[in-house]
Amino acid sequence: MPNWNPWHGCRKKSEGCQNCYMYFLDAQRGRDGAQISRVKAGFDLPVRKHRDGSFLVKPGSRLFVCMTSDFFLEEADPWRPEAWEMIRARPDVLFCITTKRPERAEKCLPSGWGAEGWENVQLNVTAENQRRADERLPVLLSLPFRRKGVFASPLLEEIRMERYLASGSIGSVSAGGENYAGARVCDFAWIESLYAQCREAGVGFDFWDTGALFRKDGRLYRIPYRLRREQARKAGLHLDGAEKPFVPPAYPPESGGQLHLPAGGQGADIPSRSEEFR
Numbered sequence: 428m429p430n431w432n433p434w435h436g437c438r439k440k441s442e443g444c445q446n447c448y449m450y451f452l453d454a455q456r457g458r459d460g461a462q463i464s465r466v467k468a469g470f471d472l473p474v475r476k477h478r479d480g481s482f483l484v485k486p487g488s489r490l491f492v493c494m495t496s497d498f499f500l501e502e503a504d505p506w507r508p509e510a511w512e513m514i515r516a517r518p519d520v521l522f523c524i525t526t527k528r529p530e531r532a533e534k535c536l537p538s539g540w541g542a543e544g545w546e547n548v549q550l551n552v553t554a555e556n557q558r559r560a561d562e563r564l565p566v567l568l569s570l571p572f573r574r575k576g577v578f579a580s581p582l583l584e585e586i587r588m589e590r591y592l593a594s595g596s597i598g599s600v601s602a603g604g605e606n607y608a609g610a611r612v613c614d615f616a617w618i619e620s621l622y623a624q625c626r627e628a629g630v631g632f633d634f635w636d637t638g639a640l641f642r643k644d645g646r647l648y649r650i651p652y653r654l655r656r657e658q659a660r661k662a663g664l665h666l667d668g669a670e671k672p673f674v675p676p677a678y679p680p681e682s683g684g685q686l687h688l689p690a691g692g693q694g695a696d697i698p699s700r701s702e703e704f705r
């Protein structure tokens with residue numbers, strides 16, 4: 428699961444941020460996750476090329492954006508236009524943006540976005556509890572994005588989202604528990620509830636991670652890190668739904684077009700801090 432983290436660090440926004448994994452990992456390295464900065468290496472990852480001229484991020488890839496920050500963070504306003512230009516330059520890559528700040532999305536869209544947005548961008552909002560689902564899903568539904576999804580992770584309680592799923596605009600829901608220090612319980616019944624709601628609405632669903640503390644039928648389990656995704660997969664709660672497939676253009680762009688790229692751009696390292704979702 429390739430990530431693109433053009434900026435790093437964040438401000439906590441809601442209940443799901445309480446045990447933010449980025450803060451945890453930064454603290455282990457003696458860093459403060461509240462320090463927000465544009466990254467030096469990898470800012471231009473989507474348009475970086477190998478020496479043979481091919482892109483590091485292969486055509487047809489799905490790239491998860493800002494997994495150690497939030498794409499719509501106020502502090503990132505000066506850096507976002509350049510990020511949008513790179514997204515525009517790679518119509519052959521699907522950029523998946525997950526945010527807890529969808530209320531800022533509309534005013535942060537680039538010129539030329541159009542009434543429905545670009546084909547290669549998916550917007551996901553995090554909904555960790557009912558309060559945040561009721562706050563963010565109506566905003567998500569109102570926004571001009573062609574592809575929309577929900578991350579119910581870390582799932583902190585049962586969430587009823589039938590009325591939002593019924594809109595037909597949400598393509599997928601992913602759900603999972605919490606990891607790292609202070610992880611809160613995730614109850615299998617909450618996952619099953621979301622699965623049933625998605626099945627009823629014909630929406631894609633994925634139970635992708637049990638989290639560290641998992642409750643099933645009233646019994647609490649401490650799941651070792653290496654088994655959390657495997658155990659979730661074994662539950663078999665997956666639905667394909669009617670999500671629109673991403674079909675990359677037949678002839679991907681040969682260059683960054685009008686981009687003002689930093690010097691270099693050959694044989695860069697792909698930054699890979701973590702494979703965790705936010």
Ligand code: SF4
Nearest residue numbers: 437439444447496705
């Ligand atoms: S990175 Fe995500 S989970 Fe962490 S503080 Fe920011 S919004 Fe919250």
